[in-house]
Amino acid sequence: MLKPRIQDDMKAAMKAGDKRRLGVIRLILAAIKQREVDERIELDDSQTLAVLDKMVKQRRDSVAQYEQAGREDLAEVERYEIEVCQQYLPEALDEQALADLVAQAIAATGAGSMKDMGKVMAELRPQVQGRADMGAVSAMVKQRLGS
Template structure:
């Protein structure tokens, strides 16, 4: 289980004295625990991936803001955090793999126009969660459906 792997990595980082990595892993565990407490459930791997995906997106937004403000020191901290978090995400999909998945989802959902975008995204989300930026996926679907 992914959550167990993160906990094991936290222990290893403690033993190795890797303070920066340990801090990021603690942030990950806190986000997972927060969602578990809020929803009163035990997160499975897919839900943990969703939490990690959200964390990466937040940090990418922060990096863009820090870069535009000229705060390279803070942007570097965020980049380090993204690197640690991405280590737990599956390998990213290539453009051709993503296009093939979009095409298959359009066929599976029976979509033919823009109003069917929700159906297509519903089919795609579990397949690409944590492996592609959902904004880019949405843009591909929109382009495919002629929007």
């Protein structure tokens, strides 16, 4: 279970006096708790991964904006938060593994044109959540269906 692991890491960070890491872990737990309260559910691992994936994406966008504005100090804070969040995400897929999954999803859904992209993405989402950038996955599916 992912959530108890994050809570254990929070306790370890408290004991170690690692305030920077503790702050990030608290942000993660707050985001998880917020979604649980909003939807009145207990998040399972796949839903927790979705929250973490969203947090990483938001921070990557922030890094790009901070770098564009010349605020390297703020970009570094965001990079550290990405690093901590990624420790809870599964190992990223390499290009070939992702291409194989896209090919399997296209075959499984019988997709033949761009009209079928939604079906392919729905098939892929559970398999790649937290393991690949969904924008890159979408681009790969578009390229495959477009040709």
